[in-house]
Amino acid sequence: MAALEEGFTLTAVPLGSGPDGPLGVEQSDKTDQFLVTDSGRTVILYKVxxxxxxxxWSVKQGQIITCPAVCNFQTGEYIVVHDNKVLRIWNNEDVNLDKVFKATLSAEVYRIHSIQGTEPLVLFKEGAIRGLEALLAEPQQKIETVISEEEVIKWTKFFMVFRHPxxxxxxxxxxxxxxxxxKFNSRIxxxxxxxxxQEEKSVxxxxxxxxxxxxxxxxxLSSxxxxxxxxxxVHPSDPEKNQRVVRSLLLKSVVSGNARSGVALTILDQDHVAVLGPPLSAxxxxxxxWNTKFQTLQTSKxxxxxTxxxxxxxxxxxxMLHGKFLTVIPYKCEVSSLAGALGKLKHSQDPDIHAMTHFVNWETSQGYGLGSQNSEQSKRILRRRKIEVSVQPEVPPSIQLLAAVQKDxxxxIEVELRKFLAVKRTPDFHTxxxxxxxxxxxxxxxxxSFYPRNCLMQLIQTRVLSYSLCPGLMESALEKTDVQILQICLQQFPDIxxxxxxxxxxxxxxxxxDSLQETDINMESVSDYTATIQDGEIEQQTEILQNGFNPEEDNCENCAQELIEKPQAATEESTSCPVTGKRAALLNAILHSAYSETFLLPHLKDIPAQHITIMDWICLLLDANFTVVVMIxxxxxxxxxxYKFVKSQISICSELNKIExxxxELQKLNQEKTNRELYSIEVLELF
Known part of the structure; x- marks a missing residue:
């Protein structure tokens, strides 16, 4: 299983003044700090x-940054390129980029790459590669052309393979x-x-x-x-020969084929990929x-x-850029298994299987130890970034977290919570x-005024809580009308x-x-048949208007007579849908929760009268379980x-249609009579 957590906005000012958004987000030499390069003139260092x-830092007016800024992990300095050829190097103490080190190169730069364990590399637009030190020693050295004419670089990546860049x-x-x-160990x-x-016919x-x-x-990811x-x-048989490799289909239809922009792909681990773009149904x-091993969608937001x-x-x-602001969305992935890919992994029933916490947490790497080090994913990330932590905390993270809750x-509190969730779980974790x-x-x-909602969301998502363990949680959410937390509690707590x-x-x-529209609600329970319901409603309305009431059929005269005698009941029915998709998802959380009819009945009497009949909710239930309802x-x-109720409604609608x-016809006659009594005067001016 994989999960996307509650995101937050990182930038306080809009980014992406250019047409393509920010140029890049790169890690600095501090594990919790990142360099964000705008597509205009600015580089900003953020602490997540x-x-x-x-x-x-900004370049002066008239200049434009053309390459994402990176950090030289060997020196702690920052590097950026503006106007394609001008290279700048600075550190945290520098204020004005116009006064820092400058080197004008002889060819245009495509990208600068920098990772832990080696010096930065400069990739030129013509395909040549130079180490930063050799380039700074002779900035105007001749840069050869590697790629052919009209060949354009589209994407690049720098990584370590067996400790070699x-x-x-x-x-x-x-x-x-x-x-x-x-490969720089062989210079080939x-x-x-x-x-x-055979399947691919796209860009x-x-x-x-x-x-x-x-x-x-x-x-x-293709169009x-x-x-x-x-x-x-990694070790080609004939490295100097132009070889051919075939692309094979891995995942089918992860985004809409009509999307011409706004799509992106990144590999999270050996079994999971993150995809950005509109899905097929939206x-x-x-x-x-997505889980690439079992080809299943794990989660979406x-x-x-x-973007x-x-x-x-x-x-x-x-x-990612959400709107005009850079957004950070934490995520977590479990070790891939068939049960997890299908969403059937039951953590609460197996004491040896626990919900996956963050496999790397930026805050915990600052002297507190990295949690979940037994997972292959965290080991891979640690090897890639060469993060070494030797200082152990004097106070356990759990004690620090409990102390922070009282006063900080x-x-x-969010920082301390992330530290705690990153460490290996102990037997008293749920306590x-x-x-x-x-x-x-x-x-x-x-x-x-103190309501740390993000912390509460992370705590609930650990899946170890119950109503009896924290009886005041749902009451507080009811006071705050926090329907998202209430929905999750209804889905997870067995003793409400x-x-x-x-x-x-x-x-x-x-x-x-309006409030529901702005709330992030899990729509999985209604996403499968929302389209079917809408199509069914349109078809049903059309049938009523076209056919009306058939007098030859049994018209349930008693029901019709009763409703005609009480016209107020008929007028109170709304022809529009009173239950939106998000409200339906919340109501489904109620239906799926554990309850006893005997104890529930007295409390249902307190429901207001206007909420007792919710016809569209009944329609959702019937559409979702139609075969079962017909057969039992x-x-x-x-x-x-x-059936009798619907026929009585058809009878009323038929009579209303006749009246309409x-x-x-009367309105048309009245309009014709009015038009005959009107006249107009037209004035022409001659010049």
Missing amino acids: SDQKPLGS VLIFITEKHGNYFAYVQ LSKYTLLLG TQSFSTSVHRKFISLMS DGCVYETLIP SKECLSI ELPQG SGQLWYHGENLF SEKH IIGDVVIGILGRYKAEP PESVTCACLKIFLSIGD PEAKRLLLSL VSFR
Whole structure:
């Protein structure tokens, strides 16, 4: 299984003044700090845990940054290129980029790469590669041309293979794609022609790579919405010969084939990829995680404000431009298994299987130890970044977290919570989580303004809580009308009292549609048949208007007479849909929760009268379980009652249609009579 957590906005000012959004997000020499390069003139250093900038540098008016800024991990300095050829190097103490070190190069730069364990590399637009030190020693040295004429670099990546740096870049020429692999231990540049598979008939829009023993896995997201994989050997048999490799279909239809922009792909681990783009069934863009081993969608998150089609992956965080602001969405992936891929992994029933916490947490790497070090994913990330932690905390993270809850700010509590969730779980893990929630709720009662919602969401998502372990949690969420937390609690807590369930039902029925529209709600329970319901409603309305009431059929005169005698009951029925998709998802959480009918019945009497009949909710239930309802004997009486009720409604609608037609005819006659009594005077002016 994989999960996307609650995201947060990193930048306080809009980014992406250019057409393609930010140029890049790169890690600095501090594990919690990142360089964000705007597509205009600015580079900003952010600290993720504090969600605030630590420094900002801009080139002067008339200049433009053409390459993402990176950090030289060997010196701690920052490097950027503006106007294609001018290279700048500075550090945290520098204020004005115009006064820092400057080197004008003889050829245009495509990208500067820098990773832990080696010096930065400069990739020129013509395909040549130079080490930073050699380039600074002679900035005006001649740069050779590697790629052919009209061949353009589309994507590039720098990584370590068996402790040796390797750079790969992809080029395109007349619709054909080529991969160049430069191994710096042998100084050999290998070229590969990427052949289209039999299924692929489209343009490639995004690339990502990972290393698996003897092969480099190159994945590509094409304009047909599918993900393809190409395996490039780490040790080619004939490295100096132009070799051919075929792309094979890996995932089918992960995004809409109509999406011409706004799509991106990145590999998270050997079994999971993150995809940015609109899914097949929606027009809005989404961030989703797919399991490549079992070819299943694990989780997705809608991005209503749109993106720039850029996705960066660093450790446990995904970075993207949502609207005009850079957004960080933490995620987690479990070790791939069939049960996990199908969403059937039951953590609570197997004491040896626990929900996966963050496999790398930026805050915990600052002297507190990295959690989940037994997972292959965290080991791979640690090897890649060469993070070495030798200092052990004097105070356990659980004690620090409990102490922070009592007095510190919400942001600091989030940091301490991430530290705690990153360490290996102990037998008393669920007890500590319960104590933390109780501490937060106790402080909330004393300080009503204190409501660390993000912390509560992370605590609930550990899947170890229950109502009896933190009885005040749902009551606080009811006070705050926090329907998202209530929905998750209903889905996870097995021991919710019926009175609380009914209180949730009242909130779900009474909350306004505007508030629901702005709330992030899990829509999995209604996403499968929403389209079917809408189509059915349109067809049903058309049938009523066309056919009306057939007098030859049994018209249930008693029901019709009763409703005619009480016209108010008929007028109170709304012809529009009173239950939106999000409200339906919340109501489904009520239906799926554990409750006893005997104890639930007394509390249902408190439901307001206007909320007792929710016809569209019944329609959702019937559409979702139509075959079962038709077949079971217990439902026969219900179906007969509904049949009579529907026929009575058809009778009323038929009579109303007749009245409507009569009124229209009278209105036409009245309009014709009025028009005959009118006259007009037209004035012509001659010049």
